[in-house]
Amino acid sequence: MAHHSHNHGHHHHGHHHSAVDGMSHTEANAHFFDKMAEKALSESWLKVERRMTSELRDRLVWIGIEWANKDVEASKDVRLLDYACGTGMMTRTFAPHITSATGVDVSPAMIKAFNTCIPDSGLPYHRVSAVVGDIISDPPSSSVTGPDFQDFDLIAIGFAYHHFEHQDVSVRKLSERLKPGGVFLITDFAGEQKGHVPEEAAATMKVTGFEEEDVKSVFAKEGLVDFGLEVLKENVVFEMDGVTIDRKVFIAKGRKPDRPVASI
Numbered sequence: 522m523a524h525h526s527h528n529h530g531h532h533h534h535g536h537h538h539s540a541v542d543g544m545s546h547t548e549a550n551a552h553f554f555d556k557m558a559e560k561a562l563s564e565s566w567l568k569v570e571r572r573m574t575s576e577l578r579d580r581l582v583w584i585g586i587e588w589a590n591k592d593v594e595a596s597k598d599v600r601l602l603d604y605a606c607g608t609g610m611m612t613r614t615f616a617p618h619i620t621s622a623t624g625v626d627v628s629p630a631m632i633k634a635f636n637t638c639i640p641d642s643g644l645p646y647h648r649v650s651a652v653v654g655d656i657i658s659d660p661p662s663s664s665v666t667g668p669d670f671q672d673f674d675l676i677a678i679g680f681a682y683h684h685f686e687h688q689d690v691s692v693r694k695l696s697e698r699l700k701p702g703g704v705f706l707i708t709d710f711a712g713e714q715k716g717h718v719p720e721e722a723a724a725t726m727k728v729t730g731f732e733e734e735d736v737k738s739v740f741a742k743e744g745l746v747d748f749g750l751e752v753l754k755e756n757v758v759f760e761m762d763g764v765t766i767d768r769k770v771f772i773a774k775g776r777k778p779d780r781p782v783a784s785i
């Protein structure tokens with residue numbers, strides 16, 4: 522397929538495909554996901570969400586942050602950034618183990634859906650918020666500046682890494698928002714997509730999937746340590762525009778060092 526070179530992430534410099542002529546890659550994403558927002562709560566996708574929620578919750582220890590202990594008064598704050606949040610799968614997944622969540626997405630319709638779903642997370646309203654914005658762009662959107670968008674314990678990105686224009690830049694820009702010792706977590710598709718991807722969806726992607734080495738090398742390049750990656754034993758299956766998508770999925774993590782690693 523013309524859209525997908527067989528290189529991965531950081532080898533993509535110079536390529537530029539967008540959904541509609543004249544739209545930047547990010548605008549193409551906002552445009553596409555605005556239209557997708559309704560379907561994001563379809564039974565087919567909710568099934569993926571339930572599956573991912575249990576896979577991720579099974580790995581709380583592996584993820585390796587100190588989770589909130591809500592039984593203890595004045596338990597320390599555990600702050601999640603749910604980046605490219607969509608309707609908030611990562612927020613709902615980690616809600617029982619964190620004290621606050623911040624969603625950011627380039628699609629206004631997704632942010633609207635996220636805000637409608639806040640009660641489902643079980644977190645109180647004043648502990649959850651979501652805004653339209655882009656942290657990866659240079660400069661970042663004005664909506665995502667200030668202390669509320671800094672010093673996260675966990676940044677989690679669900680099925681969005683393959684939509685970012687430059688994977689290395691995304692890891693760099695987002696890691697800046699982590700506390701020292703904070704964890705960067707991605708779940709996304711492993712390997713190449715085989716078969717047909719609906720045209721407009723394909724145009725929002727830079728790559729259709731990643732190999733372990735692709736993710737590992739970007740994390741290392743951007744200074745994250747304690748890399749780990751697990752491929753789920755069972756594929757994730759869902760419908761997109763009448764097409765059945767059957768994909769291998771991985772969960773990857775890296776940690777921002779407690780102190781910056783001295784550069785030599």
Ligand SMILES: C[S@@+](CC[C@H](N)C(=O)[O-])C[C@H]1O[C@@H](n2cnc3c(N)ncnc32)[C@H](O)[C@@H]1O
Nearest residue numbers: 550554605606607610626627628631679681684
């Ligand atoms: C497949 S959805 C996944 C949503 C959610 N994280 C989940 O797992 O259900 C991908 C999301 O990435 C968002 N997105 C794409 N590029 C982005 C960017 N540069 N910055 C922020 N969000 C972005 C899209 O608007 C869309 O909501």
